[in-house]
Amino acid sequence: MRFLGLETKTLTAGLILSLGTLAAANSQAADTYTVGVEASFPPWAYVEAGEYKGIAIDAMKKIAENEGLEIEFKDLPFPSLIPALSAEKIDILATGLTVTEERSKVIDFTVPWWETNDVIVVPEDSDLNVFTAVCCGANVGVQGGSSQKAWMEENVLDSDIDVNLKSYDSYVTAISDMLNGRLTAVDVDDTSAQEYINEGRPVKIAGKIFIRAPLALAVSKGDPQGLLPKLNQGIVALADSGQWATIVHDYIPGVTVPPVPGNMPAFVDTYAKPVAGLPDLGN
Amino acid sequence: MNIYDVILRDFPFLLKGLGIAVILLAALLALGFVIGLTICLLQLYGPRTRFVQWPLKAYERVFRGVPIIIMLFIFYYGLAGVFDISSFAAAILALGFRSGAYQSQIFRSAFQSVPAGQMTAARAHGMSLAQAIRWILFPQAIRHAIGPWTNEFSSEIKETSLAYVIGVVELTRQAHYIITSTQGNTLTVFAVVALLYFIVNKAGNSGLYWLEARLAVPGFEKRQ
Amino acid sequence: MADTPVLRADAIHKRYADNEVLKGISLTLARGETKVLIGPSGSGKSTFLRCLNHLTKPDRGTIELDGVEISDANIDRMRARIGFVFQDFNLFSHLSVLDNVSICPIRVKRQARDEAIRRAREELERVGLGDKADAYPAELSGGQQQRVSIARALAMDPTLMLFDEPTSALDPELTGEVVKVMQRLADDGMTMLVVSHEMGFARQAADEIVFMEGGHIVEQGPPETLFSQPAQDRTRAFLNVIAEHG
Numbered sequence: 001m002r003f004l005g006l007e008t009k010t011l012t013a014g015l016i017l018s019l020g021t022l023a024a025a026n027s028q029a030a031d032t033y034t035v036g037v038e039a040s041f042p043p044w045a046y047v048e049a050g051e052y053k054g055i056a057i058d059a060m061k062k063i064a065e066n067e068g069l070e071i072e073f074k075d076l077p078f079p080s081l082i083p084a085l086s087a088e089k090i091d092i093l094a095t096g097l098t099v100t101e102e103r104s105k106v107i108d109f110t111v112p113w114w115e116t117n118d119v120i121v122v123p124e125d126s127d128l129n130v131f132t133a134v135c136c137g138a139n140v141g142v143q144g145g146s147s148q149k150a151w152m153e154e155n156v157l158d159s160d161i162d163v164n165l166k167s168y169d170s171y172v173t174a175i176s177d178m179l180n181g182r183l184t185a186v187d188v189d190d191t192s193a194q195e196y197i198n199e200g201r202p203v204k205i206a207g208k209i210f211i212r213a214p215l216a217l218a219v220s221k222g223d224p225q226g227l228l229p230k231l232n233q234g235i236v237a238l239a240d241s242g243q244w245a246t247i248v249h250d251y252i253p254g255v256t257v258p259p260v261p262g263n264m265p266a267f268v269d270t271y272a273k274p275v276a277g278l279p280d281l282g283n
Numbered sequence: 284m285n286i287y288d289v290i291l292r293d294f295p296f297l298l299k300g301l302g303i304a305v306i307l308l309a310a311l312l313a314l315g316f317v318i319g320l321t322i323c324l325l326q327l328y329g330p331r332t333r334f335v336q337w338p339l340k341a342y343e344r345v346f347r348g349v350p351i352i353i354m355l356f357i358f359y360y361g362l363a364g365v366f367d368i369s370s371f372a373a374a375i376l377a378l379g380f381r382s383g384a385y386q387s388q389i390f391r392s393a394f395q396s397v398p399a400g401q402m403t404a405a406r407a408h409g410m411s412l413a414q415a416i417r418w419i420l421f422p423q424a425i426r427h428a429i430g431p432w433t434n435e436f437s438s439e440i441k442e443t444s445l446a447y448v449i450g451v452v453e454l455t456r457q458a459h460y461i462i463t464s465t466q467g468n469t470l471t472v473f474a475v476v477a478l479l480y481f482i483v484n485k486a487g488n489s490g491l492y493w494l495e496a497r498l499a500v501p502g503f504e505k506r507q
Numbered sequence: 508m509a510d511t512p513v514l515r516a517d518a519i520h521k522r523y524a525d526n527e528v529l530k531g532i533s534l535t536l537a538r539g540e541t542k543v544l545i546g547p548s549g550s551g552k553s554t555f556l557r558c559l560n561h562l563t564k565p566d567r568g569t570i571e572l573d574g575v576e577i578s579d580a581n582i583d584r585m586r587a588r589i590g591f592v593f594q595d596f597n598l599f600s601h602l603s604v605l606d607n608v609s610i611c612p613i614r615v616k617r618q619a620r621d622e623a624i625r626r627a628r629e630e631l632e633r634v635g636l637g638d639k640a641d642a643y644p645a646e647l648s649g650g651q652q653q654r655v656s657i658a659r660a661l662a663m664d665p666t667l668m669l670f671d672e673p674t675s676a677l678d679p680e681l682t683g684e685v686v687k688v689m690q691r692l693a694d695d696g697m698t699m700l701v702v703s704h705e706m707g708f709a710r711q712a713a714d715e716i717v718f719m720e721g722g723h724i725v726e727q728g729p730p731e732t733l734f735s736q737p738a739q740d741r742t743r744a745f746l747n748v749i750a751e752h753g
Contacts, residue, residue: 039460039463040459040460040462040463040464041463042463042464042466046460046463046464047296047457047460047464048460048464049292049293049296050293050295050296050299053464074370074450075450075452075456076449076450077447077448077450079448080356080448080449080450083356083360084360084450086360087359087360087364089359089360089450170459170463172462172463172466172467172469173462173469175466175467176467176469195466196466199466201466201467398597398600400593400595400597401597401599401600403562403593403597404591404593404597404598404599404656405599406562406586407560407562407586407589407591407593408586408587408591408611408615408659408660408663409583409584409585409586409587409588409611409615409616409663410583410611410614410615411583414614414615418610418614419599419601422601423600423601426601500601500603500643500645501642501643501644501645501646502600502601502643502644502645502646503600503601
C-alpha cells in the first residue's frame with residue numbers, strides 16, 4: 001500500500017499547482033493593459049521564433065511608448081477576441097480588425113488606421129475571374145468570424161448565388177485547402193493576399209471587391225478604462241510622425257499607405273463628433 | 284529558410300507548448316481524480332437522500348453533455364464577472380470538472396466490481412466505513428480502475444489542444460504560429476506535433492501499465 | 508463480573524418484508540462456553556449470527572457484550588471485540604496473508620506495526636500457516652484461507668468468536684483442518700458461537716447445541732442429550748436428515 005502514499009503526494013502537488021495558477025491570475029500589475037491579438041494573422045500579428053511580430057504589434061508598442069502606457073500582449077483566436085473584450089479579459093484589441101456596424105454595437109472602435117478591400121484569391125494556374133470564381137457551385141473559403149465572411153453571406157448567399165461558403169480558423173488554412181483542391185477560391189483582405197503572394201506562393205488575385213473597409217483598434221464598450229482618447233491621439237501622432245509608414249513598409253514593402261484617419265462610417269457611434277481625444281474630427 | 288529549419292529553430296517553443304499541455308493535463312487529471320473519487324464515494328456510500336444524489340447526477344449529466352468548447356468559454360468569460368481567472372486556470376477547471384464526471388464513472392464501476400464481502404469483512408472487524416473504503420476497497424478499486432483510467436488519460440491529452448480557444452498557448456497553438464508565420468506547411472508542422480503528442484501518450488500509457496504491473500498481486504493480475 | 512455472560516441476546520426480532528426470519532431469539536454465552544447453532548436452511552441461524560454484531564440490524568431486541576449493550580454509537584468498538592468467520596472467508600484479496608492478519612489491529616486498534624506483525628505471525632503459527640505469511644489469498648486452498656480468516660479474527664483479541672458455517676464452502680477433505688483449529692480454540696477456552704453442521708465438532712467441542720427452526724429456538728441442551736434423546740419431534744426429524752446426508 002506504499003503506492004497510496006505516493007498517490008496522495010502527487011495529488012497534493014497537483015492541487016497546489018492548480019491553486020498557484022489561480023492565484024497567478026491576479027498577480028499582474030493593475031495598470032498594465034492587456035492587448036488582445038490574434039497571433040496567427042500575418043502581417044498584422046503573428047509569432048515568429050517565439051516573439052510577437054506584425055504591423056499591429058509594432059504599431060501598438062510604439063503608441064504605448066509614445067502615450068506612456070504599460071502593455072502586454074495576449075493571444076486569442078479570432079472568434080474569441082470580441083467576447084474577450086466584452087468580458088474585459090483584454091483591454092485593447094489590436095489585430096487587423098475590420099470596423100463593422102455589428103461589432104460597433106458591442107465594442108468601441110478607435111479611429112481607423114488602415115483601409116482594406118477584399119480580393120478573391122485563386123490558384124496560380126486558374127483562369128477564373130472574380131465573377132466566375134464566386135458562382136456556379138464554387139466552394140469559397142473565408143476566415144470564420146471575419147468581415148469577408150459577413151460580406152459573402154450578405155452579398156452572395158443572400159442573393160441566391162450558388163456558392164458553398166466554408167469557414168476556416170484562418171485564411172492561411174483556407175488557402176492551403178484551396179491548393180489541395182478542396183476550394184475554388186478564397187475571399188481575403190488585399191493586404192493579407194499581397195503578403196502571401198510576396199512570399200512566392202502559387203496563388204494569384206482573380207479580382208478585387210472595393211469595400212473600403214476601415215481597420216481600427218478597439219476597446220470594451222463604453223471605454224471603461226478611458227483608453228480611447230490616448231489611442232486615437234496615438235494613432236494620428238504615429239501616422240503624422242512617419243513611424244506608421246515605416247512600420248507598414250517593414251512588413252509589406254511598397255504598399256500604398258492609406259491616409260490616417262481613414263474612412264469613418266457613420267454607423268460607428270465613436271466616430272460621431274466629438275471623437276474622443278480628437279475634437280476636430282468626426283462626421 | 285525552409286520549413287525544416289523553421290521547425291528546428293522553433294522547436295524550443297514547440298517543447299514549451301508541449302510542457303504547457305502536459306502541465307494542463309496533469310492538473311486537469313488531478314482535479315478530475317479528486318472530484319471523480321468524491322462523487323463516486325458519495326454516490327455509493329453517501330446519504331441516499333435526493334438532496335445529495337440528485338445534484339451529483341446533474342453534475343455528471345451537465346459536464347458529460349455540454350461540449351467542452353462551451354465549457355471553456357463559460358469558465359473563462361462567464362466567470363470573468365465573478366473573479367479574474369487566467370486562461371490556464373479556466374482551462375484546468377473546465378477540463379478538470381468534466382474529467383471529474385468521467386472519472387466518477389470509472390471509479391464507480393471499479394468500486395462496484397469489488398465483491399461485497401470485502402466491505403462486510405472490513406466492517407465486521409471494527410473498521411469504520413471510511414477505514415474500510417480507505418484500506419480495503421480503494422486499493423482494490425484502484426487496480427480495477429487503472430485500465431479505463433489509461434483511456435481517460437489518452438483522450439484528455441487530445442482535449443488539451445482545445446484550450447487555445449481561450450488563449451492557452453499550448454502545443455497546437457505554437458504549431459499554428461509556425462504555420463501562419465510561414466504561411467503554409469500545415470502538414471509538416473502538424474506531423475511533428477502529432478509525433479510529440481504520440482510520445483507523451485506513449486510515455487503516459489507505459490507509466491500506467493508499469494503501475495498496474497507493480498500493483499498486481501496474485502488474484503489481481505493484469506486483465507486482458 | 509464473573510456472573511456477567513459474555514454474550515446476552517434478548518428477544519431478537521428480524522423481518523424482511525412479509526417474512527419474519529427471527530421471532531424473538533434469546534441466547535446467552537458464559538465465558539469459555541461454546542455453543543453450536545443447528546437447523547434447516549432458512550431457519551434464521553445465519554441471520555441471528557449477523558444480528559449479533561449488527562452486520563444485519565435487528566428490528567427489536569437487545570444484545571449485550573460483557574454487560575454493555577451494542578448500539579449504533581459503539582458498534583465499531585464492539586465489533587472489534589467480536590471475531591467473525593465467514594462461510595466464504597472474505598479475506599482481503601489485495602493483501603498478503605500477513606497483512607490480512609495485521610491490518611485490523613493496526614488500523615482499528617492502532618497497534619504498533621512491529622507489534623501487530625509479530626502477533627500476526629504468532630496467530631498464523633497457531634493455525635498452522637506460519638510458512639504462508641507472504642502468500643496472497645488467491646494462492647491458498649479454501650481450507651488455508653479459512654484458517655487465515657480465523658487468525659485474522661484472533662489477532663484482534665476477541666472476547667467472542669462467531670463462526671458462520673465456516674466449513675460449508677469447503678471440499679470435504681479440507682474441512683478437517685479448519686475443524687481442528689476450531690476444536691483447539693474451544694479447548695483453549697475461547698467463547699464461541701458456531702453455526703455449523705459439523706456434527707463431529709458439535710459433539711466434541713460444544714457445551715450446548717441450539718436447534719433453530721422457523722425463526723424460533725426449538726430446543727437446546729448438551730450434545731449428548733440433544734443428539735441421543737431430543738425432546739422435540741422436529742429436532743429428531745432434522746437430526747435424521749443430517750445423519751443421512753452426513
